[in-house]
Amino acid sequence: MSTMAGRELFVSAPGKVILHGEHAVVHGKVALAAGLNLRTFLRLKPNKNNSTVLINLPNIGTKLNWNISDLQALVPSFQDSLHSEAVGPSSEQLDILKTLAGVSNGSRDTESLAVLAFLYLYLSICGQELPSLEIVVWSRLPTGAGLGSSAAYSVCLSAALLTASGKLAYPEQENIDTTRWTQTELTLINRWAFGGEKVIHGNPSGVDNAVATWGGALRYQAGQITPIERVPVLQILLTNTRVPRSTKALVAGVKDKLLKYPNILEPLLASINAISEECQRVLQVGVDGLSKDHYSVLEELIDINQHHLNVFGVGHPSLDRLCQVTASHGLHSKLTGAGGGGCAVTLLRPDIEAAVVDTVKHQLSECGYQCWETSIGAPGVSLHSSSSLPEDAITSLNGA
């Protein structure tokens, strides 16, 4: 182990998709979440001028800096955070941060929340002697699409700041492009990321930061998060219909329907629970290679759950259209997350021809949707050598 004395570092963390169990999880059923290989990348560089800390978020055009001396005065208010039992900011800390960032109370825009989360993590983690840093965070994830972009951001910040401030060892990386932290270290990263998520979301479930930290897949039920050891990586299309939706209204709608038709819809929650269980079973059985039959089961589970979600009223014509387009090429899709628009996952079997995928992507983009060919079961937060970063990531981080 070596420490991170003045070294530049590159970190990435995955997004998140709900494979199965969205909405049902609100009613105590199992949900499966998986790491989405649309990653968020962070570059941390010690600042030569030694007097400012800078955060740069090229996705949203944010570039802000503060004098270290100004921030140092606030440190006493944050120095207990590192050793406190409670996770996340106190309301007093939030007030201090809002004043510092010039964010008015109740402001919920992406930039304000991202800045508050950064300042919270920077002041709390780095404490005592604040380092002068330049941090750039760039993401392939769309924000506000239910893909865990804020969690990936918080996890990248936590991992980078904990490492830069010497609170985590710099993983051994000789001639290795990408390394990960130990389980104990990941637990610390996740704990701080959860704090960042609290700044951004108020009362997050903790699923998103857990997925961004550990990657792979995890079960979530009644507040309990259980990582699933080793899952196969699945190729998917991740499509954003770009139809905006209100998660709160959709969740309320499901609750109303359950109250109206308990005998008809309670069994459906049980069915969704069994879908999550069966999906987990197949992923674990097929961890060293999914058979064609395994893929057929995964496809059937997707189709069944998509019908169930429609029954609960969280479908949308844009999602119907997406399912039709992909079905016409033999592919199976379901909404992921809140529904009512938003995003969908389409499973890609390994034997599918590239031309078919291209056609589907083309047709989906003609519907006005944004479409990524990516994978799930992606690794969690990772430390990279600069040479191992994808070209667009390094360009975006350096050009920002």
Next chain:
Amino acid sequence: MSTMAGRELFVSAPGKVILHGEHAVVHGKVALAAGLNLRTFLRLKPNKNNSTVLINLPNIGTKLNWNISDLQALVPSFQDSLHSEAVGPSSEQLDILKTLAGVSNGSRDTESLAVLAFLYLYLSICGQELPSLEIVVWSRLPTGAGLGSSAAYSVCLSAALLTASGKLAYPEQENIDTTRWTQTELTLINRWAFGGEKVIHGNPSGVDNAVATWGGALRYQAGQITPIERVPVLQILLTNTRVPRSTKALVAGVKDKLLKYPNILEPLLASINAISEECQRVLQVGVDGLSKDHYSVLEELIDINQHHLNVFGVGHPSLDRLCQVTASHGLHSKLTGAGGGGCAVTLLRPDIEAAVVDTVKHQLSECGYQCWETSIGAPGVSLHSSSSLPEDAITSLNGA
């Protein structure tokens, strides 16, 4: 009461749709069946020549007659049927009928089965002294579409032959266009019609003839048929996609899926059961007039069940298309019967504009589908005055 001495008589009986519970009923759940007002009409006329009996089925171009004297010789083999406990023909009786009609063993064409059922009912019901009759049966129902056309045929024949042979009283009909029989008489009609159904189907459930006899709606569960007293008449579109399907293969497919995913699909059977119960509840609550809210519930139940049936793999692209076309006009549809093509029911709210219905019918016929604007909850077997018959029925019966 008067007897039917040498009088012409007109009888009609409705078809059948399954409102909810198809497939689930095979696994012990409740199904709701309803009388479909696409009716089968029968005219029975004493034959002046007094030496032949004639059956005329203009829908399938069948016109056959037999010498009464030839048939009289067979009567002893059938005379016990009227008083026997068992319902339906013995295999010896079937053999006699096949020889008489020149039908080879295993022949399952519509004409052969219709003729065998007629001869069975004629010989069994009229017994002793066979009357010389001319019978025409014409139907609006397509055959082989799961709409109970054979049951409507058997019920019309039973009612007409029982009345013509004096075994049922001719219902009082002074100045009344349409009359029905008493419950006891309907039970007798139904019993004979079930015998006719056995000739045609081998091992029918008895639901179709019960619906054609009693009309309205009935529950069917685990072999038990329970008529529902008084149900409102619902306007519907009944659409035949004309996609042929194998009921046996579809039923087997559902069973296979249940075996493959018991934990996921058993709850769905429970959900379908609850849909049938809720539908029955709404129909009974709304017997004297369904409110807008009642219609909304009926529409939701239709949508939910259509999703469930798709999950069980008994949907079909033709049905998806039908649902899309009707949904684009705010109408709700589900398959009825076996699925995999076949027929669908679309609920028409009373406040729907005629122009919308016309547009939907036009668009469905452009898909190559056959579409009827009709109703369910229709009355069961009825005796008509000739003047009260619809024009196309009287034309078809007289012109045949």
